[in-house]
Amino acid sequence: MSDLKNTPVIAVTGNIDASQMGEMLARDVALGDIQLPGFPPVVLRVQQLLTDERADVHDIVQVISSDPALAMLILRMANASALNTSGVQVKDLRAAVQRIGTRMVRAAALGLVVQMLRSAEEMRGLRDRLGAVWRRGISVGALAKAVGERTGLAAPDAGLLSGLLHVVGRLYVLARMRGMPHLLDQDGVPEKLMDRWADTVTGVMLLKWEVPREFCDAIERFQQHGVPAPKQPAGLAEVLSCAHLLADLLPPSRSDYLDQMQLAQVCQQHEVLFDRTKLTREGCSDAIHTALAEVQQLRALLGA
Numbered sequence: 001m002s003d004l005k006n007t008p009v010i011a012v013t014g015n016i017d018a019s020q021m022g023e024m025l026a027r028d029v030a031l032g033d034i035q036l037p038g039f040p041p042v043v044l045r046v047q048q049l050l051t052d053e054r055a056d057v058h059d060i061v062q063v064i065s066s067d068p069a070l071a072m073l074i075l076r077m078a079n080a081s082a083l084n085t086s087g088v089q090v091k092d093l094r095a096a097v098q099r100i101g102t103r104m105v106r107a108a109a110l111g112l113v114v115q116m117l118r119s120a121e122e123m124r125g126l127r128d129r130l131g132a133v134w135r136r137g138i139s140v141g142a143l144a145k146a147v148g149e150r151t152g153l154a155a156p157d158a159g160l161l162s163g164l165l166h167v168v169g170r171l172y173v174l175a176r177m178r179g180m181p182h183l184l185d186q187d188g189v190p191e192k193l194m195d196r197w198a199d200t201v202t203g204v205m206l207l208k209w210e211v212p213r214e215f216c217d218a219i220e221r222f223q224q225h226g227v228p229a230p231k232q233p234a235g236l237a238e239v240l241s242c243a244h245l246l247a248d249l250l251p252p253s254r255s256d257y258l259d260q261m262q263l264a265q266v267c268q269q270h271e272v273l274f275d276r277t278k279l280t281r282e283g284c285s286d287a288i289h290t291a292l293a294e295v296q297q298l299r300a301l302l303g304a
Helices: 002-006 009-031 041-050 057-064 068-079 093-119 121-151 156-165 168-179 181-185 189-208 213-223 236-247 260-269 271-277 281-301
Strands: none
Touching (some): 041 068, 041 093, 057 093, 121 181, 181 189, 189 213, 213 236, 260 281
């Protein structure tokens, strides 16, 4: 009896509310009723067009042009040095879409969704946390882009998009907590809920958005934290895994020091993975420095 009397009320309430949140998320998954709040219809239409074999560039441009914010973002991406190796500026939307390709159109659409999510008044108390999750996705994406370039195991734009997509479940779980804001003040509770539900939610969201199978499979393999059988060739999943590990070492800015001792430890601890990707310690260091040169620009473009 004394134990119950001395139990902090907030702890009991927190456990109950965390359990209720888990039940809500379980229902969302079971019903497939998962979408980020404020998801603009134009983005869903773009996602559908990108998977429609009958759609051409004209169709995609026509839909994008109906939303000035998305059109402007795609133009900015097409002219950003991180994505424009030619240095030649484009001024019309059709040329911009042709330059960046459908994968980066998906990335732009997702960036717009996250910007709208974070700017919503009801998300005021969650903005910092949502921003941190999104910045992590961009960092992993920038590193996956660099790792893909160095290893030849994934196209750079596929690496970048996979990094962005792999955090969408965490964004959803956080956004769902707006109905129970006191959970955010309880140490470790939001992180536990995200760790428990984010992977499952991500899978449902990617299917709902009709994301190509290569990304769904790669992100699922990454989430399983397993090393594929030696006969299975390394690919996008391994690129994403490498990027995820290297993101923990990414210095805050280009002028900051990369801890080579930590890098050596990571490479040693995950030797099997890095051997499979043929990514040396020097290659890892180069990938980090390449990502550093681009990550701030990508964050500015994608609303982080």
